[in-house]
Structure formats: structure tokens, C-alpha cells
Amino acid sequence: MSPLVESFVRHFGEMGSRWGINRTVGQMYAYIVLADEPVNADELAAELRVSRSNVSMGLKELQSWNLVRLKHIPGDRKDYFVAPEDVWEIASTLINERRKREIDPTLTVMRELLMDTPSSAADRHAQNRIKEMYQLIEMLTQWSAEMQKLSPKQISRMLKLGAGVSKLLG
Amino acid sequence: MSPLVESFVRHFGEMGSRWGINRTVGQMYAYIVLADEPVNADELAAELRVSRSNVSMGLKELQSWNLVRLKHIPGDRKDYFVAPEDVWEIASTLINERRKREIDPTLTVMRELLMDTPSSAADRHAQNRIKEMYQLIEMLTQWSAEMQKLSPKQISRMLKLGAGVSKLLG
DNA sequence: TCGTTATTTCAGAAATTACTGAAAATTAAG
DNA sequence: CTTAATTTTCAGTAATTTCTGAAATAACGA
Numbered sequence: 001m002s003p004l005v006e007s008f009v010r011h012f013g014e015m016g017s018r019w020g021i022n023r024t025v026g027q028m029y030a031y032i033v034l035a036d037e038p039v040n041a042d043e044l045a046a047e048l049r050v051s052r053s054n055v056s057m058g059l060k061e062l063q064s065w066n067l068v069r070l071k072h073i074p075g076d077r078k079d080y081f082v083a084p085e086d087v088w089e090i091a092s093t094l095i096n097e098r099r100k101r102e103i104d105p106t107l108t109v110m111r112e113l114l115m116d117t118p119s120s121a122a123d124r125h126a127q128n129r130i131k132e133m134y135q136l137i138e139m140l141t142q143w144s145a146e147m148q149k150l151s152p153k154q155i156s157r158m159l160k161l162g163a164g165v166s167k168l169l170g
Numbered sequence: 171m172s173p174l175v176e177s178f179v180r181h182f183g184e185m186g187s188r189w190g191i192n193r194t195v196g197q198m199y200a201y202i203v204l205a206d207e208p209v210n211a212d213e214l215a216a217e218l219r220v221s222r223s224n225v226s227m228g229l230k231e232l233q234s235w236n237l238v239r240l241k242h243i244p245g246d247r248k249d250y251f252v253a254p255e256d257v258w259e260i261a262s263t264l265i266n267e268r269r270k271r272e273i274d275p276t277l278t279v280m281r282e283l284l285m286d287t288p289s290s291a292a293d294r295h296a297q298n299r300i301k302e303m304y305q306l307i308e309m310l311t312q313w314s315a316e317m318q319k320l321s322p323k324q325i326s327r328m329l330k331l332g333a334g335v336s337k338l339l340g
Numbered sequence: 341t342c343g344t345t346a347t348t349t350c351a352g353a354a355a356t357t358a359c360t361g362a363a364a365a366t367t368a369a370g
Numbered sequence: 371c372t373t374a375a376t377t378t379t380c381a382g383t384a385a386t387t388t389c390t391g392a393a394a395t396a397a398c399g400a
Binding site for chain 2: 375376377378379383
């Protein structure tokens with residue numbers, strides 16, 4: 001692993017551990033993303049100096065997140081993995097998976113709590129706050145879903161426009 | 171704690187632990203956000219059944235994230251805490267703090283790696299990937315910064331418009 | 341089929357993170 | 371200044387998460 005790749009991999013390991021992802025899985029993904037050809041499990045174990053079994057578990061996790069795709073190489077029995085070419089696709093996958101695992105269940109819980117009959121003034125206040133949060137999260141979620149229907153090019157254009165749109169709307 | 175509040179607090183404890191935040195701190199914040207009056211440390215310790223010292227550390231963390239504000243109550247020596255009234259402000263704070271702690275350092279590392287002279291074809295490929303990610307992250311960051319300058323009302327309007335803006339731009 | 345190569349599983353060990361109780365420090369009132 | 375109330379610190383412990391090696395399973399070709 002070149003120093004350049006190693007720095008990046010190290011950094012993403014640290015960052016990963018601040019999110020739900022563990023250090024090794026973060027490093028594995030960073031390595032796969034930067035690689036210019038498909039990567040196999042033995043290579044990951046050797047380069048990152050972790051056990052083969054750890055790599056196996058990490059790859060399973062990355063696959064469950066749809067962040068890597070299995071790619072077979074003719075004449076080679078090993079499994080090889082690649083990350084999507086398009087960084088927008090990676091971002092999009094991350095957003096979708098986090099929504100599925102975190103946002104959706106949260107919205108469900110909130111929706112249920114909003115159905116309950118409040119049993120005190122404090123409960124009524126709590127429900128109000130939950131409602132505000134619910135509406136905020138739902139709005140952001142719907143916006144992001146709509147954006148994802150656009151092409152990366154279109155999304156770029158919109159984002160670059162930024163708050164400028166506000167003026168455009170008068 | 172009413173069943174309603176307890177469900178919410180429980181859920182946010184679980185969710186918090188999927189992000190960098192630990193379960194107890196997540197629960198503490200959920201409790202403070204829903205409370206209809208300022209909350210003190212003893213109340214948190216009692217309601218969440220954790221030690222007073224744990225609460226103290228958790229509150230320090232929430233303060234370092236700017237997610238709670240200290241509020242004194244006349245005639246009471248205890249420290250009381252509140253969360254911002256406006257949920258947009260909470261979201262905004264979360265975004266800003268995460269940017270400071272995670273995005274900015276990441277962009278710095280990437281910028282440095284892009285300055286390096288690649289020492290192989292693989293390195294050149296890696297640099298390209300890093301560049302793509304850099305540009306994507308920067309674009310999203312700038313967009314979010316611009317949006318935050320608008321009022322919550324304006325942001326709402328824009329988000330509700332969603333991809334509709336795309337047509338508007340032709 | 342058998343033998344070889346590759347991957348997965350999983351119980352226990354190692355590492356990390358969270359939590360507690362006791363003591364120290366801080367704060368404010370008298 | 372003294373005392374009492376409150377908060378913080380921190381060393382040790384508990385709980386959780388991550389990682390490993392060994393064994394099991396699967397995949398394939400001869």
C-alpha cells in the first residue's frame with residue numbers, strides 16, 4: 001500500500017469509528033474505493049494486517065450496506081469486490097441505507113407516539129416537540145428522495161445554485 | 171417519566187449508539203428536548219437510573235456540542251439545562267458540529283493528499299477518486315452552509331419545492 | 341467421488357468504551 | 371472565613387464491541 005493510500009485508509013478508519021462503522025470496516029472500504037482493480041479478501045487481510053476472518057465479517061457488513069459489489073474474475077476462484085464507479089452513487093447508497101436503518105424506524109416510533117392520548121400537560125408538550133421533529137425529518141427525507149431521482153449532473157447544478165434559488169423564487 | 175416520554179427516550183438511546191453518541195447521552199438529550207421545563211442533573215440521574223457522575227460527564231459532552239444551554243433558576247443553586255426551542259436550530263447545530271469535527275478534518279486530509287505527487291498508476295487512480303469525493307463533499311457542505319443562512323421558513327419552502335426547482339430551471 | 345481451495349462461523353480473548361463511587365474542587369450563602 | 375450544596379474528576383470496574391484462530395462449511399475441478 002502506497003503512503004498516499006495508507007494515509008487515506010487510516011483517516012477513514014478513524015472517521016468510521018465516529019459513525020456506527022468500526023475502524024477496520026472503514027479501512028476496508030477506503031481501500032476498496034481507492035483501488036484501481038477489484039480487491040479480494042486475502043489482499044485486504046494482508047494490507048490492513050487483520051485476520052482473514054475479520055475481513056470476511058467486514059465484507060459481509062459492507063455487502064449488507066450495498067456499498068460493495070461482488071465481481072468475479074475469470075479463471076480465479078476467489079471473490080473480488082469493487083465499489084461503485086460513481087461517487088454520487090456511493091453517497092446515495094449511504095443515504096438510503098441510513099434512512100432504512102435509522103430514519104424510517106424513528107419516524108415509525110414517532111408516529112405511534114403521536115397517536116397516543118397525552119396523559120398530562122407535560123405529555124402534551126412532549127408530543128408537540130415530537131411532532132415538530134417528525135415534520136422536519138420527514139421534509140428532509142422527502143427532499144433527499146426527490147433529489148436522488150435526478151441525474152448527478154442535475155443535482156450538481158441545483159446544489160451549486162444553492163440559496164440562490166431563494167432569490168429566483170422572489 | 172411518562173410512558174410516552176420513556177418510549178421516546180429509549181428509542182433515542184438506541185439510535186444514539188448507532189451514531190457516535192453513547193446510549194446514555196442520547197437518552198439524556200431526548201429527555202431534555204421533550205421536557206417542558208429546564209432539567210437538572212439530579213433529575214436526569216434519577217429518571218434514567220444512572221450515576222450522578224455519569225450525568226455530569228454526559229452534560230459536559232452535550233454542552234461541547236452546543237446542544238444544551240445552561241439556564242439558572244432564581245433561588246436555586248442547581249444548574250438547569252434546556253435544548254433550543256426551535257427544532258431547526260437543533261438540526262443546524264448538529265450539522266455544524268459534525269462538520270467541524272468530521273467533515274473539515276477530512277477535507278484537510280484529502281486536500282493534502284491531492285498535493286502529493288503520485289508515485290504510480292495506482293496512486294494516480296486513487297488521487298482521482300479522492301478528488302471526486304472532495305468535490306462532492308465540498309459541494310454538499312457549501313450548499314448546507316448557504317441554506318443555513320436562510321430563515322427556517324425559507325428553508326421549508328425550498329425543501330418543499332424539492333426537485334421541482336429543476337423544472338423551474340428548464 | 342476425493343482433494344484442494346476459498347469462505348464462513350463462532351467461542352473465547354483482547355481491546356475499547358461506558359459507568360460508578362469516592363474524593364476533590366468549586367460555588368455561594370451565612 | 372466557614373459551612374453546606376453542588377459539580378467535576380478520575381481510578382478502577384463493568385459492559386460492550388471487536389478481533390482472532392480453529393473448525394466447519396461450501397465450491398469447484400479432476
